Amino acid sequence: MPAPDLVTAELTLTGRITTASNATFLGSIGDAAVVYKPIAGEQPLWDFPDGCLAHREVAAYRVSQALGWNIVPRTWLRDGPFGEGMVQLWQETDPEQDAVDLVAADDVPDAGWKEVLQGRDDDGRIVALIHEDTPALRRMAVFDVVVNNADRKGDHILAMADGHRYGVDHGLTFHSEHKLRTVLWGWIGEELSAEELEGIDRILTGLEGELGSQLAKLLTAEEIASLAARCVRLRSAGRFPAPSGQMPAAPWPLF
Known part of the structure; x- marks a missing residue:
């Protein structure tokens, strides 16, 4: 039996992700599991x-x-039960892997990880936000700079069993003003x-x-021009940037 057309075949809803800030549904198109975010369910934002x-x-x-680099799972626009929206192929992650983690400050691994920041947990203990030091996450950090990702939370990085890392939830991207907020700050100043x-x-x-x-x-012409300008600046600098501007450098919550 041929695979269904992912754009025109029926999209059936199977559940809802209630923790998402915008309407987000699980669904299927034939045998393909998908995530569906209807435009009608998007909450207004002050800066987008x-x-x-x-x-x-x-x-x-x-x-x-x-x-x-295959960072973002296949994503497209199509009609659905609540009108036009974004549809993305669902990815089954490995529950035994975490690309980003919070650990006790004295338990940061000696190798293979980068420490981003320290803080205190609800019990007053000092903890560290860390992420993998891998080519896959470096590429994702470059991608985030280029698309001006304002919301790279730890849970927006999907750890796959084969070691691949997908990035998801990219609605807050491509603003013409600097908006970069990410947990992937471990390579500041390192050469690309x-x-x-x-x-x-x-x-x-x-x-x-x-x-x-x-x-x-x-996107708008201004947003595309800003994308090109970010690429030129990053290419010219040849290094991972440091936080800049008045906005927080990391999203909240971190996960």
Whole structure:
């Protein structure tokens, strides 16, 4: 039996993710499990235009594809039970793996991890926010800088059994003003690798062709110009940036 057309075949809802700030549903299209976020269920935000979060999620997928790093699961716009929205292929994570974690400050591993910040838990104990020091997370950090991700929480990083890491929840991206808020600050000042620089180059090249045409249907001209400017700045600096501006550098909550 042929696979269903993910854009036109019936989308059936199977549940709702009640912890999400916007209406978010689990569903299926044939045998494919998906996440569905209808535009009608998006909550208004003071710093992002209304009714555009789904488009930004799809734009993030397009940039991920241009990078060639498979950071964002397949994501597209289509109609659903509550109208047009973003649909994304569901990813089954490995419950035994955590790419980002909170540990006691004196339990930070000596190798393989980066410490981002310290604080106190509800019992007054000093804890550290840490994340993996892996090529997969480095690539995701580059991606977040490029798309200006304002909400990279720890739980927005999906740890797969094979070691791959997906990033999800990209509605708060592509603002023309600096909005970067992330838990992935472990490489501040470190040089970008040749692979990472080549990925940025692929975006800049793509913006002159197919990627630019795709994003023009999803973002404003100003937002696309800002995307290009961020790529140029990051490519020129050749290093992971440090936090800047007046906004908090990390999202809250962290997870």
